[in-house]
Amino acid sequence: MVREEILRWLLETDSARLQELWRRADEVRRHHVGDAVHLRGLVEFSNRCVRQCGYCGMRAGNSKLPRYRMTSDEILASARLAHDLGYGTLVLQSGEDPSMDPEWLAAVVRKITTTMPLAVTLSVGEWPPEALQLWREGGADRYLLRFETADEDLLRRIHPPLPGRPWSRFEILRSLGDLGYEVGSGILIGVPGQTFGELARCIELLRELELDMIGSGPFIPHPETPLGRSPVHFSSLEGGYGAGGLSARDQVPPDDIMTYKVLALARIVRPYANIPATTALATLDRASGYEKGLQRGANVIMPNVTPVRYRSLYHVYPGKVSSAPSDDTYYADIKARIEALGRTVGVGPGSSARWSGAAASCP
Numbered sequence: 001m002v003r004e005e006i007l008r009w010l011l012e013t014d015s016a017r018l019q020e021l022w023r024r025a026d027e028v029r030r031h032h033v034g035d036a037v038h039l040r041g042l043v044e045f046s047n048r049c050v051r052q053c054g055y056c057g058m059r060a061g062n063s064k065l066p067r068y069r070m071t072s073d074e075i076l077a078s079a080r081l082a083h084d085l086g087y088g089t090l091v092l093q094s095g096e097d098p099s100m101d102p103e104w105l106a107a108v109v110r111k112i113t114t115t116m117p118l119a120v121t122l123s124v125g126e127w128p129p130e131a132l133q134l135w136r137e138g139g140a141d142r143y144l145l146r147f148e149t150a151d152e153d154l155l156r157r158i159h160p161p162l163p164g165r166p167w168s169r170f171e172i173l174r175s176l177g178d179l180g181y182e183v184g185s186g187i188l189i190g191v192p193g194q195t196f197g198e199l200a201r202c203i204e205l206l207r208e209l210e211l212d213m214i215g216s217g218p219f220i221p222h223p224e225t226p227l228g229r230s231p232v233h234f235s236s237l238e239g240g241y242g243a244g245g246l247s248a249r250d251q252v253p254p255d256d257i258m259t260y261k262v263l264a265l266a267r268i269v270r271p272y273a274n275i276p277a278t279t280a281l282a283t284l285d286r287a288s289g290y291e292k293g294l295q296r297g298a299n300v301i302m303p304n305v306t307p308v309r310y311r312s313l314y315h316v317y318p319g320k321v322s323s324a325p326s327d328d329t330y331y332a333d334i335k336a337r338i339e340a341l342g343r344t345v346g347v348g349p350g351s352s353a354r355w356s357g358a359a360a361s362c363p
């Protein structure tokens with residue numbers, strides 16, 4: 001699929017024609033990764049962060065947010081919960097915290113992978129090659145680092161660089177595969193400043209980076225951030241995108257339809273990738289975000305296994321669905337929703353097809 005066609009789909013407003021996109025993505029998903037939906041237990045182990053990202057509620061400048069880092073024993077208890085729930089993968093996610101000792105995290109990973117049959121995914125921000133290598137040697141299998149936007153100028157504005165950090169996010173992404181990681185990245189859909197033309201370029205980048213995992217979600221404004229305070233005009237699909245229609249130069253709206261389009265296009269350009277229906281999508285479309293995501297390209301859900309007392313502190317954006325599950329029906333609910341779609345709950349680590357031999361036929 002070339003950029004013009006990607007852009008046409010992103011600008012498409014006719015719901016009957018969009019059915020064709022959903023159908024195509026669902027078919028590609030079924031053919032390449034099957035009906036299994038893999039569950040990844042998500043541990044949000046620290047909300048400490050040095051970054052000043054304009055979109056994120058955990059930015060260092062948000063002094064209203066109490067900070068925490070879980071102990072190794074707490075993380076191991078969360079890993080045990082994920083394992084007991086039958087999940088094959090644990091995702092360790094945090095803000096970017098240079099005061100965290102890489103050796104400590106390597107030891108945590110080693111403890112998990114030597115005591116439980118869990119694949120471990122790290123999502124801890126931008127780190128030097130030595131740390132990435134140390135964690136890989138400690139047993140981490142996968143690494144997630146969203147590029148957010150393909151426009152490097154826009155990225156610098158919304159995700160300001162830190163002094164003394166020579167490596168760029170794109171360089172890190174390109175190096176992770178050489179270290180033997182399965183590599184994940186994705187897009188912050190509709191972040192202020194993102195145009196349709198740029199979003200089309202982002203989708204192409206998903207293909208160019210040969211990603212094993214693609215996680216993208218809608219931008220949700222957070223009131224304690226610069227981008228959550230400044231009013232940005234988003235055209236909305238409901239309004240038919242205004243009388244004159246839309247063009248490549250318009251701001252992308254961070255709505256659910258746009259998120260489904262990105263999911264579907266991601267599936268079409270990377271047929272074998274593991275693609276989650278993300279928590280941000282489920283937050284925006286509470287009633288059917290997971291279902292529609294799974295029917296429009298996704299094959300992964302990441303249930304939160306962080307101890308409940310920490311969840312509201314992992315405050316990336318407001319209203320997160322998993323912040324305060326009412327009771328322990330939360331985990332059973334997710335499985336029931338998968339089965340109600342006629343899909344199955346995946347067994348085992350659910351590795352990328354690239355590493356399990358199917359890549360030879362990957363287009």
Ligand code: 5AD
Nearest residue numbers: 055056146188218219220280316317
């Ligand atoms: N809305 C939605 N997603 C956000 N993220 C950060 N801030 C927001 C927000 N306000 C996403 C980024 C980041 C991931 C961990 O969370 O894409 O990479």
